[in-house]
Amino acid sequence: MNGFILSFRSEFYKSRKTLGFWAAILLPLFICLLLFVGFYVKSEKLTGMPPITLWLQFAGAILGIMGSLLLPMFTIFIAYSVNSIEHKADTWKSLFSLPISRWAVYGAKFSYAVFLIFLTLTLFVLFTIGFGNLLSVVKPDLRFDNYHMEKELGQVYLKLFLSSLGILSIQFLLSLLWADFLKPMGIGFVCTITGVILATKNWEYCYLFPYSHPMVAIATMLHGGDNPAKGIQIDIFTKDVFVSMAIAAVVFILGYFIVLKKSIK
Amino acid sequence: MVISTQDLSFNFGDQQVVKSLSLQVPEGSIYGFLGPNGAGKTTTIKLLLNLLKVQSGSIHIFEQDIQHHRINILSQIGSLIEQPAIYQHLTGKENLLNRALLLRVPVKRVDDMLALVQLTGAGDKKAGQYSLGMKQRLGIALALLADPKLLILDEPTNGLDPNGIIEVRELLIKLVRQYNKTVFISSHLLAEVERMATHVGIINNGELLFQGSINELQALSQPQVCIEADNTVDAANLLTRNHFMVTDVTDNYLYVPYSSKQKIAEINSLLNRNGHAVYSIGKQQKDLERLFLDITQKA
Structure with missing residues (x-):
């Protein structure tokens, strides 16, 4: 366990000056800021809207692209960046000749990638809430402050986070095995497009394909047969989310045995 | 170990x-x-x-x-x-x-x-x-x-x-x-x-x-006698005729496997008697670099 914690801290230490780490912070900031500016400039068109609609418009603008493009591509990028740091520096050999178990080194690296995705999605929640409330301060006509959806937003993003784990585990393994950028990126991109097509066509088995999961997660988030009086209810644990988590667990363990067998070139 | x-x-x-x-x-x-x-x-x-x-x-x-x-x-x-x-x-x-x-x-x-x-x-x-x-x-x-x-x-x-x-x-x-x-x-x-x-x-x-x-x-490296002489080719021929084995001849030096001090003296006097000017003569260890090449090339 000690080796795991040390390795995890080292992952942070190494990556804190890289684009991979800062992208995890700047991406949500930039997108939420952009949306804030958009709502601010176009505020006349939005005045008079009920607060719940405002929130749905504001959060929905991000969630719309999140499932289809943003989350899968960002996950692919993070999986690449965490591994490329070692490929570039040719440090796999020194990493695996440290007196730390291979489990700890591999597990800490994977966990750090999971952590970065979690961090980004958490920041999306915080910035969405923060900028929404800021809008009601700078444009009092927009009554964002009259409705609260912190809990629902948190649930939606938790669902998205869980739905990205399948993609992450696959991309993590691909990026670990291949040093170059194009192979994992290319495969990831093609799979994402395929996943989006399958999900938009409502293919009945697309819940089994990890690259469809973020999109399916968005489609299945609203609890069916809701009583409108109860407000929005989020269904986190749908079958696509379970499949995503199961794939993550299986590929993670499989990846360890591949690392174990793999000769360190 | x-x-x-x-x-x-x-x-x-x-x-x-x-x-x-x-x-x-x-x-x-x-x-x-x-x-x-x-x-x-x-x-x-x-x-x-x-x-x-x-x-x-x-x-x-x-x-x-x-x-x-x-x-x-x-x-x-x-x-x-x-x-x-x-x-x-x-x-x-x-x-x-x-x-x-x-x-x-x-x-x-x-x-x-x-x-x-x-x-x-x-x-x-x-x-x-x-x-x-x-x-x-x-x-x-x-x-x-x-x-x-x-x-x-x-x-x-x-x-x-x-x-x-x-x-x-x-x-x-x-x-x-x-x-x-x-x-x-x-x-x-x-x-x-x-x-x-x-x-x-x-x-x-x-x-x-x-x-x-x-x-x-x-x-492992066999020592040899290194002789600096005026006409190394003629000197080498003379030594060969007198049953000395010459392993190498260059413009300035010739080499004979080392066996004893007395042999060095014999070589020296033989060359002198036959009118060869000997500028230097002495025992030399074959350098390791050459030995290394020998060992790795033999394989």
């Missing part, structure tokens, strides 16, 4: 890269692991560090089997394999701090190591901007950080200028003499290690061709 391998073999696919290698590295030695490029040196080192899995044979380091005591053994080894593994986007000091974090080494040791390899001034510079020599020195600092008992260095003087090579050599000698470390150092140049090595192993095509102390290696 600090390192001891028995019948160690390793294949990459069909190609056998290491062939039943039995290394014996005594404690407190500087063991020069020599061989031409592609002889199997790096593969052997990766096996010693458990980066490659042992396929057949066994490896014992500090009398423990590497397969079963990996972490315990690795905690006593500092290594540098091929070009140093350095994060280019971090400074030299940050590279050491990162390793210190992983090995739970006090931060103060980082400054000591920078001073030891003379990188204190460049410690806050990005490692990507380092020259090859500086990177190599940083690599050595990384290997020494945890104060390991055994240092395994794969061609550590690659890319260093003559001054750098001398500094590394002196550093390694100091580590062995003053701190009782053991150093296992690979190289394709005998000249580079012969001045510091106490023991030598010579490998070619994956096979160990020689192993022993540096004196044993020297003993």
